[in-house]
Amino acid sequence: MTLTETNIGRDIAEDGKDDTGRSQQYKNNTKHEELRRRRTECSVEIRKQKGADLMMKRRNITDVEEDDEIVSESDNEEQQKTSHGSTRLSNEEVKNILSNNPSEDDMVRCFESLRKSLSKTKNPPIDEVIQSGLLIALVQALSVPNERVQYEAAWALTNIVSGTTAQTVAAVEAGATDPLIKLACHQSAQISEQALWAVANIAGDSAQLRDYVIKCHGVEALMMLMKRLDMLTDSHVRTVAWAFSNMCRHKNPHAPLEVLRILAKGLVKLVQHPDRQVRQDACWAVSYLTDGPDEQIELARESGVLSHVVALFREPESLVAPALRTLGNVATGNDTLTQAVIDLGVLSEILPLMEKTKSTSIVKECCWLLSNIIAGTQKQIQAVLDANLLPVLINVLKSGDHKCQFEASWALSNLAQGGTSRQIAALVEYNAVPALCAALNQTNTDMLNNTLETLYTVMVTIQNCYPNQMDHLHEQVEELGGLDALERLQESQSEAVYSQAYRIITEFFTDEPAADANSAENADPASPWNF
Template identity: 35%
Template sequence: MIKSTIDANELKLYSIIVFKQLAMDASKPEQQFDAVQAARKLLSSDKNPPINEVIQSGMLPILVECLRNHNRPLLQFEAAWALTNIASGTSDQTNQVVGAGAVPVFVQLLGAPAERLREQAVWALGNIIGDSPLLCSFAVNHGVVQPLLSFAKLDTKLSLLQIVVWAIVNLCRSKGQSLPTGNIHEILNALNVLVDHTDTNILVDTVWATSYLTDGGSERIQMVIESGVVPKLIPLLGSGEVKVQIAALRAVVNIVSGSDDQAQVVLNCGALYYITVLLSHPDLNIRKNAVWFLSNVAAGNQAQLQAIINMGLVPQIIENLRSVHFKMQTVASWAVSNAILIGNREQVYTLIKEGVVAPFCDILSCQDTPVIMIVLEALDNMLKSVADSDVKTVANLVAQCGGLAKIESLLDHQAEEIHTRAQDIIDQYFTD
């Protein structure tokens, strides 16, 4: 007797084909529901869900058609769940769901009477929005923003609100480029409400969404400022949750990268008091972003640089020049360079008196050409900034800490701009 076997994948594919045939027949509602539910369960499996097999079977249009059946909310829910699982797959799989016409139906279901159906629609749309700026724009053009924001209230059920805020983050993730100005204003109004929520996950996502919107240039930064959310962001720098601190810090770093006036809004809210503490934070990423914040402020105007000096933060910037982490050294180098470029003579003297020269010159030993150029230009600017009678004294400081030897070694650097700048500095300040 010859026994035949069937591969598990073949059995799964056969089952999908059967489910598809049964799901097509709306004249047998119980059979149709069971078939859609069975397909959903297959797609919900933890290991290797048969997403491609379902797509290749031609079942997507049937699931979308079930999604449209407003007289059968249980069937809609199973179809929505199945489509959500497919949309959570690869970008191509997500596009297949969109191509089957699911987006406008999901947007419509945001207003469905059944709460769990609304929640499933948010999940699906969040996956689609988060796939790419193109699909985000597609969903926005189909009117997803306003019905999504209708749930952005402090009294919304926690499980639903967490998904809603996650979807809002996805809307904002590409710097809000997929969003018309009117939608950005609406989102910011919602974020200004949600930033008061007590749930940590909602708060973190709310602040990240705000941060993404601040990463779109001065115009976007101004919209964030005008929303009134900035005074609420600053105290979050002192949160007991590191996740909240990082998100808030990224937002304010972006804001102070804007105009001087925009940076001043953050300073007026007392941000430097929190930055003072964050510069000693055990988390390296937080310390790096705190120095980055100071670098952006130092690039503003002399009054803003003086605020940094008055807070006693220059020694902490210099300390980070000595960090064993090169990325931290790089950010600190930018902060010093900006301060020297913007600062008046007295402010440059303050940097020198605080001991910036030696650790700054040490950076010249790195292998990063752009960073070496930053330091060379800053040293040149420093020597130009001091009084003529002090040039030799400062040049001696550079020489005594080994800075001159490092500059001389750069005369053989492969980058022309490096060895040219090194030669210029030697000729101007170190030739008798």
């Protein structure tokens, strides 16, 4: 068996690294396509979670002196005879025994020894096992009609495919995938869980290996397990949920739509499971599923899983994180999908969440979600204002963590770009000018552009629609140091920052006594903007 047609070695190094820049991650469906952002894996920070069991690859590590309970009762007595006090076999000794018509007891002893070696916490000898040629033996052992042999081989292979891509590909090319998927549906829960663990490791390695798992009927195996989910232990269901997560994870390319449609149906049940870890991994799976084109997001909406995702907002923050990511992804879709987020009652959950959390990551994700809703229609912008979330965004811009400030700047910029004159004027009403003036002292170019665009639009809107407030706004910008900051920004190396700062000064401040004496033109009181 060979996977050379998939170009795995070459392709995987590039998988998940396509970052086309922040400016292309924003959109306003009716005005500015660049305003709504599509989250890329390169920028993911919220998924920095504790524990090796939350990674794409998981190893089954145990005390090398610890013996395992084996499903078959007839094996228990034999296990006591062969395991306790047994010495570890070298790879050469294992090869010699397996090459000379071994008995089932011999096979158990050999594969148990391999499994224990590969279960070492530090520096497991994966490459040594591969180079010794024992991979083929482990794969063949999966088909031996002895549950103990199958279990030990599946465990050993789990730890091999938890390694590097090259190590995982070696196991796949040795033929491990198909028999492991078959064993994932074994009547023995212990063998089934261990084999599924290995399959999940393979799928989690790359989009190419995920597709190979799909080709070997891995999705069908998962759905068979879903039919008997209520009979599985929590540990087993956690492995199922994690396998779903890895099947949805990669996006270069995404899994086929028909596969994601099937997985979405299973996720509806998993995201409601009583076990918290199951719900968490299942929700991350939904977040990966929705991190794509509108057709993928629509699958999640049609499945009915999103209403259960919203319910996770009231759970611990380990569950809030994937729920926010999921709904933020949905809001990146078209206006209908964005409206679905609003209709689920998400906005009423955001305010109490932002008020109680101490996590800057949660605040940042809330601002990102809101910025994508605000990048929708004016009716959707109004829904954010009606939920009393504008003051929260302004406060984040004024005094939040710098990453949170960055997201808040996009939200306010989206409002300025797409809102009605009344909605834009709400920025003044809720005292956004001090926060905008303070943000002019930031160094991030994108944030400066957002802030300058927002301030310019606010001043144009007030000048044209609320002229009696213009003098106060003018004085406020000066008194808060905004004018000084604008003058400094005219020296910026960024052409966009310089141009926007120059535009604001030229149109709104050149007729002041403190203006540059070399400026011959005064600001034209008649703005071309028509609100």
